[in-house]
Amino acid sequence: MMNPLRSPRLESNPHSSPESQGATALALEGIWRVVVLNDPVNLMSYVVMVFKKVFGFDDATARRHMLEVHEQGRSIVWSGLREKAEAYAFTLQQWHLTAVLEPDETH
Structure with a gap:
């Protein structure tokens, strides 16, 4: 008889490799985007400086993202695993x- 507290989907498979377990975790976790939205408060030079400090962008990359925010209202500045995306958004x-965070539906 199966234990009702243990789901067979949650039990690890002793025959699966660590690589396939990692791929499964990635598939369940998904890829997330860090999106910076436009605001009427921050100066463009300040936003460039923050992008350079937080992400290590060079000046041209930081300016390109800042202009996307300014002209299009948003810019995807980073994408990857949710935990790191949350840390970047918080910073x-x-x-x-x-x-803000949003799921990357393209992956």
């Missing part, structure tokens, strides 16, 4: 930028 919010 940007500490710098008083409006940053």
